[in-house]
Ligand code: SF4
């Protein structure tokens with residue numbers, strides 16, 4: 001999702017392609033379109049847009065995805081504040097945590 005992104009290189013999202021059966025659930029549930037299917041397997045196409053909500057991991061039938069909001073920063077406030085700041089033409093001010 002353009003203009004609604006997380007800190008670069010901080011997402012803990014991991015995908016085990018070996019375990020993937022290509023069901024497409026991750027692509028369906030991800031609000032930021034992080035995944036696509038390529039040759040019957042999921043692929044991460046935009047890791048830095050992941051906000052660590054955990055929906056993909058929760059809906060993967062083979063535990064091919066690992067992401068735990070409790071392990072990472074998981075701070076949706078940062079994303080929302082950055083987005084609002086950009087709309088207002090100001091510099092992002094962090095999350096306030
Ligand atoms: S944790 Fe949420 S935002 Fe990140 S890839 Fe999974 S569904 Fe998408």
Ligand code: SF4
Nearest residue numbers: 020021023024026060
């Ligand atoms: S939900 Fe899991 S098994 Fe299904 S496509 Fe995504 S990674 Fe593969």
